[in-house]
Amino acid sequence: MENLYLLVPAAPLLGAIVAGLFGRQIGLIGSHRATIALVALSFIASVVIFIDVLQGNLYNGSVYTWMTSGETVIEIGFLIDTLSATMMMVVTGVSLMVHIYTIGYMQGDPGYQRFFSYISLFTFSMLMLVMSNNFLQLFFGWEAVGLVSYLLIGFWYTRPTAIYANLKAFLVNRIADIGFLLGIALILANVGTLDYELVFTHAEYLASRTIEIMPGESWMLMTVICLLLFIGAMGKSAQFPLHVWLPDSMEGPTPISALIHAATMVTAGIFMVARMSPLFELSVTVHSVIFVIGGITTLFMALVAVVQNDIKRVVAYSTLSQLGYMTVALGASAYSAAIFHLMTHAFFKALLFLGAGSVIIAMHHEQDMRKMGGLKRYMPITFGTMFVAALASAGVPGFSGFFSKDAIIEGILLSEIPGAGFAYFCALSTVFVTALYTFRLIFMTFYGEPGMDSHTRDHLRESPWVVTVPLVLLAIPTVAAGWLIDPMLFGGFFTEAIYIDAQHDVMAKMGESYTGIFGMMIHALTAPPFWLAMSGIFTAWFLYRYQTALPGKIKKLANPVYVLLDRKYFIDELYSWLFAGGLRTLSTVLWKYVDVKVIDGLMVNGTARAMGWFAMVGRRFQSGYIYHYAFSMIVGVFVLMSIWLFPF
DSSP states (O other), X not given: OHHHHHHHHHHHHHHHHHHHHHHHHHHHHHHHHHHHHHHHHHHHHHHHHHHHHHTTOOEEXXXXXXXEETTEEEEEEEEESHHHHHHHHHHHHHHHHHHHHHHHHTTTOTTHHHHXXXXXXXXXXXXXXXXXXXXXXXXXHHHHHHHHHHHHHXXXXXXXXXXXXXXXXXXXXXXXXXXXHHHHHHHXXXXXXXXXXXXXXXXXXXXXXXEEEETTEEEEHHHHHHHHHHHHHHHHTTOTTSOTHHHHGGGSOHHHHHIIIIISGGGHHHHHHHHTHHHHTTOHHHHHHHHHHHHHHHHHHHHHHHTOOBHHHHHHHHHHHHHHHHHHHHHTTOHHHHHXXXXXXXXXXXXXXXXXXXXHHHTTSOOBGGGOOOGGGTOHHHHHHHHHHHHHHHTXXXXXXXXXXXXXXXXXXXXXXXTHHHHHHHHHHHHHHHHHHHHHHHHHHHSSSOOSOXXXXXXXXXXXXXXXXXXXXXXXXXXXXXXXXXXXXHSXXXXXXXXXXXXXXXXXXXXXXXXXXXXXXXXXXXXXXXXXXXXXXXXXHIIXXXXXXXXXXXXXXXXXXXXXXXXXXXXXXXXXIIIIIHHHHHHHHIIIIIIIIIXXXXXXXXXXXXXXXXHHHHHHTOSSOHHHHHHHHHHHHHHHHHHHHSOO
């Protein structure tokens, strides 16, 4: 099986090399055939590995030794268990759908081969991250997905907005990665190894030690390490206040929006925290921080989605909110529920993004939902699949999102960790908001009177099969993936991969009252999340199908609130003023006063002027008259005698 483990990341890497270096020689068709075939091979290998893991065959081994420094051995290796096998299936499966979809979406683009090379390289990077068995390889994959996402977000590099967006994503992630790197450095400094298994065996030792960040202020070492690691997760998984990069990443082509936002880059932070559960379980303080950060992200980003008119930005803010759900699940130690929601979300969010791309193709790259409407009759397949994804996103019983989202909300309710009450309020409130903005998108896009111009309306038609087939295939797990809740949450599926302290095991408490899939669906009919979801759907129907003039009146009456949400709480403006503007102001001060006046004016030119003054004064004594020289000698002797007799 070791060769099969190598094949999973190696196949997409080979595809990236073939399309990237030899794309001109093999042509457009050769490029997409090579990359799709190799990603498909990786997906098949992942399926085989997943089946092997289900039979109890786990693996933790080294591929080769990369570096030895003293007693520290740094290796490249793989850890294959239920957690990594699940992630491998999700990453390669969604990536394969995106590769196929790209044929139709990127047709005619001059960077066609380059795009296929990038998305294959992105898939390789993510696989190296999820399969790693040590922190060095994890950090390599972590930084690689950041680098390739920079290339993909700014793929259309002639657009200033795309360049701004990819720089923003790169810089925000680098800021977060400083914390991540410091956390890894603290582990290496205190344990002397980067191997997961060895670090986890030293978890109690790390929890028993303290560290002084500031003189006289002792912190629990484990708390500091986990906080630093979580800062890295906040950047990669776009948690408040490091979420600002993700909505702007919509400047990239729609296929990469689906790949970044559904199953890969943004879920890396969630996966990392779940993988590090033996460390995080030893710090209640960090769990409380996770609760607060996740709760804020869940509710406040969902509210922003309600006022967005760009179809891709609605889905982008939905991603932020759903990532918040996963994060609060981590705070409740419901790691399995977080990973379960990661999986279900990957399918319905990829479907929403690719469906939005299908609409954009039909609308000749128009993304404003106010200029859409009535597309249901023209695009029945796109409508049907997006409607299924909307039901899953809203948490309607029977669909995948219902099972994972309700499990998270129930887990938060059972948690006794400080901050759980706040997180529960945010998660429960977000159920209504999610249903509202999701079906607002559906009603504005597919129902009502067409809002596009006559030329666009005359050319409206369903997207080609390379676009619709991935939509149909993704719709299947969007409906059925939640039915795996029995083994994944209550069947001990992640027992070997995730550690949970008995005091925090909310999933075990939940399992005591779990009565099966149908029992959960029936019980949901009496629970608040179901009625909040139904209320959100009804509100969206009432506002955008029945009383279509009412949203405009509400906007005028609550204009300050609308402006606050439309401007995303002015966080971008704050960062621009505080960091970008602050750095420009500081640079101006340093230039005008430190550089010009102090360095150039005083130190450089001032030194020259001082030497010139001394030279001018000294020249007056070099007159050629003996009495001037004699006077100079007498003064010099007087000064030397004064220094000798009265030393300072």
